[in-house]
Amino acid sequence: MHRNPGLSVRLRLTVSYAGFGMVAGILLVAVVWVFLLRYVPDQATFQTARTPADGSLIPPDLFVPGRSDLWRAFAPKAALALGLLLVIGLAGGWVLAGRMLAPLTRITAATRRAGSGSLAHRIDLPGRRDEFRELADAFDAMLARLEAHDAEQRRFAANASHELRTPLATTQALLDVARQQDDSELLERLHSVNARAIDLTEALLVLSRADQRSFPHERVDLSLLAEEATETLLPFAEKRGVTVETSGDIAPAIGSRALLLQLTTNLVHNAIIHNLPVGGIVRVSTATHPGAAVLTVENTGVVLDRELVATLTEPFQRGTERVHGDHTGVGLGLAIVESIARAHDGTLILTPGAGGGLRVAVRLPAAAR
Secondary structure, eight states: OOOOOOHHHHHHHHHHHHHHHHHHHHHHHHHHHHHHTTTTTOOOEEEEOHHHHHHOOOOOOEOOOOHOOOHHHHHHHHHHHHHHHHHHHHHHHHHHHHHHHHHHHHHHHHHHHHHTTSSSSOOOOOOSOOOHHHHHHHHHHHHHHHHHHHHHHHHHHHHHHHHHHHHHHHHHHHHHHHHHHHOHHHHHHHHHHHHHHHHHHHHHHHHHHHHOOOOEEEEEEEEHHHHOOOOHHHHHHHHHHEEEEEEEOEEEEEOOOOOOHHHHHHHHHHHSSSSSSSSEEEEEEEEEETTTEEEEEOOOOOOOOOOHHHTTSSSTOSOOOOOOOOOOOOOOOOHHHHHHHHHHHOOEEHHHHHHSEEEEEEEBOOOOO
């Protein structure tokens, strides 16, 4: 933004300090002058002492100055004092303003470095807490979040490029072979790879839509969404030998029904995929707490480390090996869940089960009655 040049803050503070000092000095001189005038006659007078009857010494005549005499004596010295006060106010104000604004110089330099792309720089302003220190600390915290977000976006771009390149390269190879021979199995594989690329693209669009918060807000019952997602995925769970259990109370929340259904479906689908090969269980429950509606999805499975669980919400991260087999997904399930929860001002909590598996709890603001 183009701005016309103006006076610096330091100069304006200096003039303000000096101006305030001058006003205070003028008021002080005016008060002194007013009080002096109360006891001074308008004209100068001479008082002659009377001769005592006892013949003692006669005191000298007394001269009482008038207001004009007092003004001629008082005005030059008052003007000199005010001039000295102005000079001292300007010099002292310039020094004080410079010391007061010194932290602002460091903050401005850090802001310019951040604007040029250097997010690793921090102000680290020393001293006790005041307005400038609070501003510097808030700016440092913002830089830390921006740096973390930038690193996450870089990883996301790299992983997305890898994930998209794999099905596209496979499709290209299959097309080259399909040109030479008519193979139904080859065409089926080509269809599967193409469907995976479409699923990945749609997942990226859902993730972008949730991050932008461009969705309508309505009253949504999480318990109904849990039942709908469970019924939709029940054939898939039976095919993999996983039992799905649904329970809970009515849990009304405010948000997008489509996105919250996507969130619930992703959680249930993820719990079915990453489960025991035989006899797996998925438990879906809903509950209400003061000011919150909670959706919980638990599953059985292998024992997970807490360090691994902490990374599962990153895009293209999986708790198992990166295979592209039957319904393994595109690696965006929990990333989409976290993004949707965050867009609804909610929280996502992942906890490894004591005997294996994962417990995922989504806490959303409850809808008003």
